[in-house]
Amino acid sequence: MSTESQQKPAQENQAPKRTQISEIGKMALLKRLFEGTQYNNSAFTKFEGRIPGKAGRTKDVNNFLTVQKTMLEGIDFDLTYTPLKHLGYKAALLALGSIYAKCFNPASLAFSLGLSARFCVEDIEELWMGVLAACKEHNIEKLTLDLGASMTGLNIAITACGVQSSKLMATFPAVDNTCLLCLTGNVGAAYMGLHVLEREKIAFNKIPAERVAEYVQPDLGKYKYILSQYLSPEINPKTTEQFKEARLFPAWGGFITNGLAAAVKELCQEHNVGAKIYLGKIPIASQTFAMAEELNMDAITAALNGGDDYKFLFAVPVQEHERFHKEFPNVDIIGHLCKPEAGAVLVTPEGAEITLRAQGY
């Protein structure tokens, strides 16, 4: 028997390799993370005011949009049940979503990670795989990463930049108090997925230490949809292009990460309008209702105030109603803007109006 094959079973039983970052150094780790990618980790993200047009076409002057997001361990995510690769992907989407919401094309992402001592090289590689997957999917031109220390846990800051032709932007309609409110998918499912994960975590933590080895991960298959909504949300990378192709732009767009109600209230505050959304029109998945029942929770609250939906809310001029419906068949009209005096309200099927509540407002 060769030495190689003798060693094999031992290797299989070994715990995954954990290389301390100090063993290889920050610069070597950064080099490793960017190796084989199309990106070079230049500390700066520079954009030219012109983007190359099609052959022979005049170049266009651009508008730029910058958005900054942060994700903190223990507040915005829990690594007990969030795989690092999924987290990296979600962090990228968190920033990109706000770029798409305003109909800009994402161009760059800058990541800063604050790491406590428990994170090793392999952890960062995992997270980075998720980031790179999102960059590939969303055609990101420039990507940078800065690594630093953190006292506790993992700390992620993300800046995304997007570009849009100035000429095109001038054609965007204005927000007025007759606009329709449109939603690009069902809400509340991610929040229910999070609750499944939280429940499993609590159950696991109750197992006495001496019996942990016997623990068999429960079959979470029946929660697949809501779990995927929480752990691996998606954004259609053609979002901006779809609007451009239809020559039909929303008057306002928001990326829903903190609950539908917060997005509606943000729009109302930003443009001094009121809003009515109709309870019966809000798309909620059957799995969300089922899980809410299982947990004895309210699905409507999950839909209005649960986080991590990663869907878009658009305000669309009422006169574009039919065209919009035809061009974007998967978008649900859930309500409309109104005069500011009416406030932001939820209208029940019985016609009662309930003031929308959202965290921070």
Added chain:
Amino acid sequence: MSTESQQKPAQENQAPKRTQISEIGKMALLKRLFEGTQYNNSAFTKFEGRIPGKAGRTKDVNNFLTVQKTMLEGIDFDLTYTPLKHLGYKAALLALGSIYAKCFNPASLAFSLGLSARFCVEDIEELWMGVLAACKEHNIEKLTLDLGASMTGLNIAITACGVQSSKLMATFPAVDNTCLLCLTGNVGAAYMGLHVLEREKIAFNKIPAERVAEYVQPDLGKYKYILSQYLSPEINPKTTEQFKEARLFPAWGGFITNGLAAAVKELCQEHNVGAKIYLGKIPIASQTFAMAEELNMDAITAALNGGDDYKFLFAVPVQEHERFHKEFPNVDIIGHLCKPEAGAVLVTPEGAEITLRAQGY
């Protein structure tokens, strides 16, 4: 005696007011912070591809530069001895410095704060005063703020955007291995200031609880210079303009926040060059030497590897030597670039060459 004057002594003895953020809500706090400022906290930072030229002059196409920085409590600052107002000011400068280093004009700042429960409304107002002071001094057009929760301490993420005319940028010289290395001020002083503060913190923590009331803050007057270098560094807001007026641009610029050695190594790595810096040419303040002696530390190490200098390192084409010296009399030439094989070295007065070391490399 009027009721007013009767109440006065009582008021003087009151502890400063501490309003919980939950008492007024996040949105009300944000509103309060932006009230009376020229800024509206629009979630997005949009730049137009054109900036208004002087009356009648053609508008110019711009390049954009985005830089993201983070500052974490316990890692990058200690609130025991860092006033929040100073911290806000420094955080703004940390991001702005990188914009100036590349000869861009700063245009916007986006702040995200992660706050643990111990921070109150008044704390954030203090910090924000420092941010607003920096914005005024540096003529920032757009300023945004996002507030979130943090598990431990204060967490600051800052994104700065800068603009520069594309036409002008095309005139920037290229980095080559004959460039001179120039420094805009002395280094190591901030690091020594930090050590004074750390020493006082340790001394204070040793006082038994029952004797804290007797504590008299020591006279730190003799450390004024090094303390100010740490607590209230400054950047000349005309930095970019000076270069423009002289029509003399550096081939490379870096903002020194993590030690001179790290900045030199960054330049070497980015452009595949070597560098020689001359020990005898590095400007070090007499107060830095004095404090280093008092603490039995090495002033050279503080100058090379101490953080928070907030000075600029520029690489300037050797043929511009005389013009540069004339136009920027306060800048010190500390060395030059060379072929990559030579590495990044410190040359002692005796002519010995010591490889530069920096954190992370």
